[in-house]
Amino acid sequence: MSFLTPEILGQLIDAHAAALELFAAQWSRGPADVVQEAFVELARQPQRPDNLVAWLYRVVRHRAYDERRAESRRRRRESVAAAESEPYFRTSGAGQIVPQDATDALRELPDDLREVVVARIWCGLTFDQIGEITETSAATAFRRHQEALSLLRSRLGIACLDQEKTSKA
Amino acid sequence: MSGSRENLEGVNNLSDEERRIERLLAELAPRESRLSRDRTMFRAGQASGQSPPTVPRAKRWIWPAVTVCSTAAGLLAGVLVTTPSRPAASVVRRSPDDALDRQPAIAPENSKVDAETVVADSRALLELRIALARRVGDEFTLAQSDVSASDARPTASAPSGADAFAPLTYGDALGQLRGGADKKDL
Numbered sequence: 001m002s003f004l005t006p007e008i009l010g011q012l013i014d015a016h017a018a019a020l021e022l023f024a025a026q027w028s029r030g031p032a033d034v035v036q037e038a039f040v041e042l043a044r045q046p047q048r049p050d051n052l053v054a055w056l057y058r059v060v061r062h063r064a065y066d067e068r069r070a071e072s073r074r075r076r077r078e079s080v081a082a083a084e085s086e087p088y089f090r091t092s093g094a095g096q097i098v099p100q101d102a103t104d105a106l107r108e109l110p111d112d113l114r115e116v117v118v119a120r121i122w123c124g125l126t127f128d129q130i131g132e133i134t135e136t137s138a139a140t141a142f143r144r145h146q147e148a149l150s151l152l153r154s155r156l157g158i159a160c161l162d163q164e165k166t167s168k169a
Numbered sequence: 170m171s172g173s174r175e176n177l178e179g180v181n182n183l184s185d186e187e188r189r190i191e192r193l194l195a196e197l198a199p200r201e202s203r204l205s206r207d208r209t210m211f212r213a214g215q216a217s218g219q220s221p222p223t224v225p226r227a228k229r230w231i232w233p234a235v236t237v238c239s240t241a242a243g244l245l246a247g248v249l250v251t252t253p254s255r256p257a258a259s260v261v262r263r264s265p266d267d268a269l270d271r272q273p274a275i276a277p278e279n280s281k282v283d284a285e286t287v288v289a290d291s292r293a294l295l296e297l298r299i300a301l302a303r304r305v306g307d308e309f310t311l312a313q314s315d316v317s318a319s320d321a322r323p324t325a326s327a328p329s330g331a332d333a334f335a336p337l338t339y340g341d342a343l344g345q346l347r348g349g350a351d352k353k354d355l
Contacts, residue, residue: 002216002217004213004217006210006214009209009210009213010206010210013202013204013206013209013210017202017204017206018199018200018201018202019199021199021200021202021203021204022199022200031203032202032203032204032205035202035204036204036205036208036209036212039209039212039213040209040212040213040216041216042213043212043213043214043216043217044216044217044219086200087200088197088199088200089197089198089199089200090197090198090199090200090201095193095196095197096193096196097193097194097196097197099197102194102197117194120191121191121194121195122195122197122199145183146183146187149183149187149190149191150187152190152194153186153190158190158193160186
């Protein structure tokens with residue numbers, strides 16, 4: 001019998017589904033399916049995993065990786081191009097960064113840097129959890145995050161604090 | 170774990186600049202989930218009713234057992250290949266004529282020598298056998314060729330062919346030996 005009651009599952013879906021889909025979208029063309037499979041796999045577990053959220057991200061990552069490998073074998077270029085044009089973010093945001101630009105900048109990042117920055121900023125994971133999911137140390141995850149932020153800043157054209165101060169003055 | 174995490178977060182502090190970039194990026198919200206909540210709940214309910222897939226105990230041991238067996242077989246083959254083996258015994262087919270030039274080891278099967286015939290390999294051995302035969306008083310026969318061969322050099326009158334293996338009593342053999350010794354003395 002599973003530990004997962006409908007109430008717990010509903011809470012998990014509400015809290016993490018969107019972030020998990022964003023995380024899976026880095027590799028998968030059908031992130032919603034990947035996330036659904038991860039929840040179904042969670043329901044099969046006889047005991048609650050130690051770190052439930054990290055477990056979900058790890059399963060999603062493995063499944064999305066597998067799907068990307070299968071996808072590259074099939075070489076369905078048309079569907080790949082269509083999926084890659086979809087932005088990761090809501091377009092209605094009133095933020096300083098254009099969602100499509102952020103999506104493009106993220107897609108240009110190497111896999112190992114992108115997964116860390118996505119997990120940290122939009123999934124809200126700690127570096128310990130990210131290290132566990134990506135099978136590296138927390139220190140490595142932190143270093144990759146810094147590197148990713150630096151690359152995103154240059155690609156999105158975000159001005160430095162010093163430059164902003166001088167321009168305001 | 171939370172203590173170590175806090176410690177790590179304290180050590181690995183991001184700079185103000187990096188925090189600002191994080192904040193700007195965090196303003197972007199992930200797009201709406203396309204996950205079908207009802208379908209996920211239904212499938213999760215189905216899956217929770219099933220027992221987790223377990224591998225039978227016997228099946229779990231198949232691959233390790235195969236690996237161990239093949240490794241052992243490989244090691245055994247390696248040991249057998251690397252260990253020096255004894256040289257294979259060479260079988261030399263000799264004609265009766267050759268027996269005159271060389272010291273015979275085994276009498277040919279189709280020769281007239283019977284099963285009791287003793288073949289001497291050298292002169293010393295021949296003499297020893299003769300002495301033993303005398304002491305025991307046994308009927309003792311020798312192949313003539315052996316007597317000739319033990320003399321080191323074949324004589325012109327030495328029998329050839331199948332006759333070279335004709336049985337010889339020890340008295341005759343001794344006579345031939347003494348004759349050979351007399352020739353040497355001369």
